[in-house]
Amino acid sequence: MDALNGxxxxxxxxxxxxxMEREKVLLTELDAAIGDSDHGTNMARGFTAVRVRLGGLDxxxxxxLLKGVGMILLSTVGGASGPLYGTLFREAGQRAAGxxxxxxxxxxxxxxxxxxxxxxxxxASPGDxxxxxxxxxxxxxxxxxxxAPAPTGDPARSSLMDGLARAAEAAQAGALAxxxxxxxxxxxxYLGERSAGHQDPGATSCSLLLRSxxxxxxx
Numbered sequence: 499m500d501a502l503n504g505x506x507x508x509x510x511x512x513x514x515x516x517x518m519e520r521e522k523v524l525l526t527e528l529d530a531a532i533g534d535s536d537h538g539t540n541m542a543r544g545f546t547a548v549r550v551r552l553g554g555l556d557x558x559x560x561x562x563l564l565k566g567v568g569m570i571l572l573s574t575v576g577g578a579s580g581p582l583y584g585t586l587f588r589e590a591g592q593r594a595a596g597x598x599x600x601x602x603x604x605x606x607x608x609x610x611x612x613x614x615x616x617x618x619x620x621x622a623s624p625g626d627x628x629x630x631x632x633x634x635x636x637x638x639x640x641x642x643x644x645x646a647p648a649p650t651g652d653p654a655r656s657s658l659m660d661g662l663a664r665a666a667e668a669a670q671a672g673a674l675a676x677x678x679x680x681x682x683x684x685x686x687x688y689l690g691e692r693s694a695g696h697q698d699p700g701a702t703s704c705s706l707l708l709r710s711x712x713x714x715x716x717x
Contacts (some may be wrong), residue, residue, distance in 0.1 A: 499715050500656045501599040503543030504557030506714060511567060514710040515545035521706055528699040534688035535579055544575030544583065549688060564591030564608070575623040578684055579700060582616050582629060602658040606640040609665075613637050620683060627681040627693065629700035635668035636708050655697055659715050666705075666712035673701040 499506075518525075519540045525538030548570045553568040564587050572584025591606040594600060600608060613633050622628040622636075643661030674697065681693035684700075 500658055502605060502658070502715070503599040504560055504563050507556075507563050508557060509553050509664060510711050510714040511545065511548050513714050514707055515542075515549040517629075517706050517710050518542045518545045518600075519579060519705070521703075523543070524715065525655040525703055527656045528697055528702055531696040532689055533695045534577065534685055537579060537703065540579055541703050543573045546695040547571075547574040555588050558598065559595075560597045561591045561594035563614065564594055567591075571593045573691065579629075579703070582700070584634070585619045585671070587614040595658075602645055602661045605658070606637065606644060608659070609633070609640060610637050622683045624667055625679060626683045627676050627679040627698045627701070628683050628688060629698070629704040631676050631679070632669040632672040632701040632704040632708070635672040636665040636704075639664040639668040640651070659712075662708075662715050666709045669705040669708040673697060673705040675703045 502510075504629065513516055518538075522538030522542040525541060526535055527538075534575045547667035551566075551570055556562040568584045568587030568589075568591060571587060572580050573582055574580070588606050590612040593608045593611040594604065597604060602673070617623065620628060620630070622630045638692055640661045643657060643664050646657075646660070647680055648677050676698035677696065679698075680691055680700070681687045681689065686696075686698070
């Protein structure tokens with residue numbers, strides 16, 4: 499696979515909806531420790547809503563599809579995560595406007611635009627114990643893959659697939675790295691030093707989202 503078209507994006511959302519439903523208990527348990535105990539339920543509800551309405555979105559224009567996903571998430575996820583995930587997809591869609599498919603460079607640009615939007619919306623930076631701690635290293639990994647040597651050993655593996663695998667691994671590592679951090683944004687920041695020792699639920703759901711994308715691409 500060298501590029502993601504509308505069908506691939508739709509398959510990603512379908513897979514993500516399954517993953518969020520399967521992992522909603524984990525996400526809620528993580529949120530119960532430092533948040534409002536609703537992150538898992540909210541994420542599962544939002545992605546289920548997107549799945550239900552996928553057929554009515556424009557699959558021929560990847561940008562329009564991503565923006566449509568963002569609008570649905572914005573109105574259905576709830577809590578602080580709704581605006582953040584809505585912004586991620588809407589900003590990515592804005593960058594992809596009019597595109598029929600996204601290659602590695604275009605995808606890196608879209609996710610970077612989404613990351614910038616999330617950082618503006620949540621006023622968060624890496625190290626603040628938020629979804630940015632998973633999304634930022636994932637974007638860095640995608641950008642690094644642009645200049646990496648072509649994958650070898652598996653003729654079916656493309657640079658896009660390699661980049662997505664790297665991004666998923668970086669996002670997972672970023673989520674795990676939030677455990678010792680003291681939250682500086684969101685509901686968890688009210689706990690101060692007591693927020694340390696807990697994995698951030700937003701970074702975890704972001705990691706699940708990017709792992710779903712990599713799995714959709716077959717890596």
